[in-house]
Amino acid sequence: MADVTAAPRPVEIVVDGVSKAFGTVQALNDVHVRVRAGEFLSLIGPSGCGKTTLLKTIAGLVAPDSGRVVVGGRTVEGPGRECSVVFQDFALLPWATVQKNAEFGLLLRGVPAAARAERARGVIAKVGLAGFEHAYPAQLSGGMQQRVGLARALAVNPQVLLMDEPFASIDEQTRRVFQDDLLQLWSEERKTVVLVTHSMEEAIYLSDRVVVLSPRPGRVHQVLEVPLPRPREGAGVRATAEFARLVDDLWKVLRKLQ
Amino acid sequence: MTPGARESDLGRTGLIAVAGLLIMWEALGRLDVSMFVPPVTTVAAAWWHLVGDGTLTRAAASSLVSLVKGFVPAAVLGVAVGLAMGRFATVRHLLDGWVNALMSAPLSALVPVLIALFGIRDTVVAATVFMFSFFVIVVNTLTGVRSTDPSLVEMARSFGAGEFALFGRVYLPSALPAVMLGLRLGVVQAVKGMVVGEMLISLVGLGERLIYYGNTFLIAELYAVIASVLLIALATSQLAQALDRALIRWK
Amino acid sequence: MVVVLRAASVIAFVLLWEWAARVPISFNFPSPWATLTALVALLRSGAILSATATSLQSLALGFGIAIAVGVPLGLVMGVVRPVGRVARIYLDLLIALPTAALIPLVILSFGINILSSAVIVFVFSVPFVTMNAYGGVRDVRPHLVEMAHAFDASRWQVFVRIVLPSALPMILAGIRYALSRAFVGLIVGELLLSPFGLGRLIMASRSMFEHDRMFATVLWTLLLAGVALTALARLEGRLLRWRT
Numbered sequence: 001m002a003d004v005t006a007a008p009r010p011v012e013i014v015v016d017g018v019s020k021a022f023g024t025v026q027a028l029n030d031v032h033v034r035v036r037a038g039e040f041l042s043l044i045g046p047s048g049c050g051k052t053t054l055l056k057t058i059a060g061l062v063a064p065d066s067g068r069v070v071v072g073g074r075t076v077e078g079p080g081r082e083c084s085v086v087f088q089d090f091a092l093l094p095w096a097t098v099q100k101n102a103e104f105g106l107l108l109r110g111v112p113a114a115a116r117a118e119r120a121r122g123v124i125a126k127v128g129l130a131g132f133e134h135a136y137p138a139q140l141s142g143g144m145q146q147r148v149g150l151a152r153a154l155a156v157n158p159q160v161l162l163m164d165e166p167f168a169s170i171d172e173q174t175r176r177v178f179q180d181d182l183l184q185l186w187s188e189e190r191k192t193v194v195l196v197t198h199s200m201e202e203a204i205y206l207s208d209r210v211v212v213l214s215p216r217p218g219r220v221h222q223v224l225e226v227p228l229p230r231p232r233e234g235a236g237v238r239a240t241a242e243f244a245r246l247v248d249d250l251w252k253v254l255r256k257l258q
Numbered sequence: 259m260t261p262g263a264r265e266s267d268l269g270r271t272g273l274i275a276v277a278g279l280l281i282m283w284e285a286l287g288r289l290d291v292s293m294f295v296p297p298v299t300t301v302a303a304a305w306w307h308l309v310g311d312g313t314l315t316r317a318a319a320s321s322l323v324s325l326v327k328g329f330v331p332a333a334v335l336g337v338a339v340g341l342a343m344g345r346f347a348t349v350r351h352l353l354d355g356w357v358n359a360l361m362s363a364p365l366s367a368l369v370p371v372l373i374a375l376f377g378i379r380d381t382v383v384a385a386t387v388f389m390f391s392f393f394v395i396v397v398n399t400l401t402g403v404r405s406t407d408p409s410l411v412e413m414a415r416s417f418g419a420g421e422f423a424l425f426g427r428v429y430l431p432s433a434l435p436a437v438m439l440g441l442r443l444g445v446v447q448a449v450k451g452m453v454v455g456e457m458l459i460s461l462v463g464l465g466e467r468l469i470y471y472g473n474t475f476l477i478a479e480l481y482a483v484i485a486s487v488l489l490i491a492l493a494t495s496q497l498a499q500a501l502d503r504a505l506i507r508w509k
Numbered sequence: 510m511v512v513v514l515r516a517a518s519v520i521a522f523v524l525l526w527e528w529a530a531r532v533p534i535s536f537n538f539p540s541p542w543a544t545l546t547a548l549v550a551l552l553r554s555g556a557i558l559s560a561t562a563t564s565l566q567s568l569a570l571g572f573g574i575a576i577a578v579g580v581p582l583g584l585v586m587g588v589v590r591p592v593g594r595v596a597r598i599y600l601d602l603l604i605a606l607p608t609a610a611l612i613p614l615v616i617l618s619f620g621i622n623i624l625s626s627a628v629i630v631f632v633f634s635v636p637f638v639t640m641n642a643y644g645g646v647r648d649v650r651p652h653l654v655e656m657a658h659a660f661d662a663s664r665w666q667v668f669v670r671i672v673l674p675s676a677l678p679m680i681l682a683g684i685r686y687a688l689s690r691a692f693v694g695l696i697v698g699e700l701l702l703s704p705f706g707l708g709r710l711i712m713a714s715r716s717m718f719e720h721d722r723m724f725a726t727v728l729w730t731l732l733l734a735g736v737a738l739t740a741l742a743r744l745e746g747r748l749l750r751w752r753t
Contacts, residue, residue: 085413292618364692367727370712370727371724457612464610472614472617
């Protein structure tokens with residue numbers, strides 16, 4: 001049983017020649033990506049480029065037809081303890097409270113009740129939901145529900161955080177606050193993060209590097225470096241000329257793929 | 259599934275409507291419109307009398323015992339079969355033809371078959387209750403399992419849930435509202451089965467009393483028994499609803 | 510694969526039945542083959558067909574009137590809200606009551622004849638036809654009515670062009686469910702009423718210990734109900750093709 005109390009060290013992810021087809025659709029074709037330990041990487045691209053499929057392959061939810069994914073030196077053969085996923089539609093158990101939802105990952109890993117409860121309370125506070133432990137998802141806004149999703153993912157002390165368009169169902173103001181909070185949390189406990197997004201602004205704002213995938217078949221089209229200094233939260237980064245230029249560069253790349 | 263029928267709503271409108279009905283009934287009875295419409299007060303008197311001499315209580319007791327004997331196995335087995343069918347496609351394909359066909363079939367046609375099997379005994383009533391409620395429970399449970407949100411399943415898998423954990427912590431709680439609906443509908447069907455079974459074997463219980471008073475032209479007593487049957491039907495239905503509300507608080 | 514499983518379950522059922530017939534749990538359990546031969550004999554002699562005709566007469570009469578009364582009643586309930594609110598209480602009670610309990614009363618009031626049978630069928634089916642017509646009208650999307658008013662439609666036009674088509678799926682679903690209830694009422698009524706139709710045939714065969722004939726008639730009855738309901742479902746599908 002993995003120790004869920006020690007701070008994990010972030011690990012490297014190697015996607016090595018991964019291909020995946022669904023029926024006649026080639027979602028991914030010979031994709032090579034290397035994510036450095038502790039790096040924040042975004043995956044972006046037009047619909048059908050396979051970014052979500054790639055994320056799920058790293059998570060071990062989808063098995064590649066060929067090639068492999070190596071996380072922290074071990075080949076991925078199914079959902080593993082190194083990775084935690086945050087989902088676009090939150091995927092919270094509607095019949096469970098915030099507390100129980102946050103405990104879910106720990107529950108599945110056999111952590112005893114008292115330790116679970118304590119750890120869950122801790123992460124709930126960290127994501128800013130202290131006091132809401134006994135609320136049900138139906139009583140929470142979208143942003144708050146996603147915070148629970150994040151708490152759940154963090155509670156199991158993963159070395160890798162995988163996020164599948166986590167802010168897509170959240171309004172923009174809430175999204176910006178959340179993004180800053182995410183960066184703050186990440187700076188405190190460095191993990192390797194892979195984030196799938198539709199938003200160029202978000203990709204540039206959050207990441208160290210942005211991988212652009214092209215569709216049909218899905219493959220890596222280009223990788224952009226984001227040399228903006230950290231910390232970025234609350235530093236007015238969005239207003240800088242460099243930020244605008246980077247977003248525009250990204251847009252130029254994406255526009256050619258439309 | 260009963261399309262269109264909502265839960266009986268005994269709010270203020272309800273009480274007024276029922277009161278109005280009783281008043282009109284009393285009036286019609288007094289006016290002697292038909293020998294088959296006695297005044298409410300006569301029916302009430304007959305009812306009181308039957309309770310007093312124990313006939314009604316004995317019949318009701320026998321009926322309720324058969325109800326429980328038939329419904330409990332139907333509930334347990336029905337949920338089990340429904341879960342199996344929902345979870346395993348093979349089981350589903352094997353059984354769903356039968357379940358769907360028998361759910362809307364006139365199952366009372368099978369009561370003579372049950373009589374051929376068991377003879378004229380009260381076991382037939384329990385068997386009829388079972389038959390009437392089983393299929394509704396299976397279908398609703400099955401639907402509940404099948405309509406589990408796939409993203410919840412994926413989420414649980416991502417945290418390493420195995421088959422058992424998936425079933426116990428995702429499929430089952432997700433299906434619970436549908437299972438409760440199936441049980442509620444099942445109870446209603448069970449009461450109907452109880453009455454039909456008892457009327458057809460004409461041996462014991464409230465159903466037997468219905469046949470008896472019908473044959474002997476004791477109209478007021480007949481109405482009294484009908485009212486008792488209605489009361490039992492409403493009571494069991496309300497009980498099932500209360501259980502439902504108690505178990506499912508998260509909606 | 511699915512077809513194989515379905516076929517397998519039918520075969521398993523027949524085998525189970527065959528086994529049950531041989532095991533001496535009850536001396537009067539006919540085998541599948543005996544049932545089949547009895548059915549053929551009944552068909553040849555015309556007994557089952559004339560019983561079916563009688564039964565279907567009661568069914569058609571009772572069910573037809575249930576639709577003719579129930580649908581307009583439900584529509585009125587939906588359009589005139591106060592009527593709907595009160596009437597639905599009575600209907601809810603009627604639906605809650607095990608309708609079979611009313612059969613002795615009906616028999617007393619109408620005698621032992623086809624009219625009684627038809628009335629029983631009527632009582633079994635009319636609440637569902639009505640409640641569904643009511644529900645269908647009540648659940649019309651207010652948006653659509655608003656839209657029609659924006660185009661200056663009259664009350665009648667709104668009713669015919671918006672409310673009715675909107676309510677149609679629910680009305681048809683109610684009719685289909687009511688048909689299954691009508692069959693239930695028909696069979697229970699006839700089993701108790703005795704001198705008529707398929708119910709009579711079932712009870713007569715039983716009391717004469719001709720269990721193979723009884724089983725055959727029960728099987729025939731179930732098949733009849735199944736065919737009728739499937740046909741109605743097909744019709745409903747055709748009428749609601751826009752619902753894909």
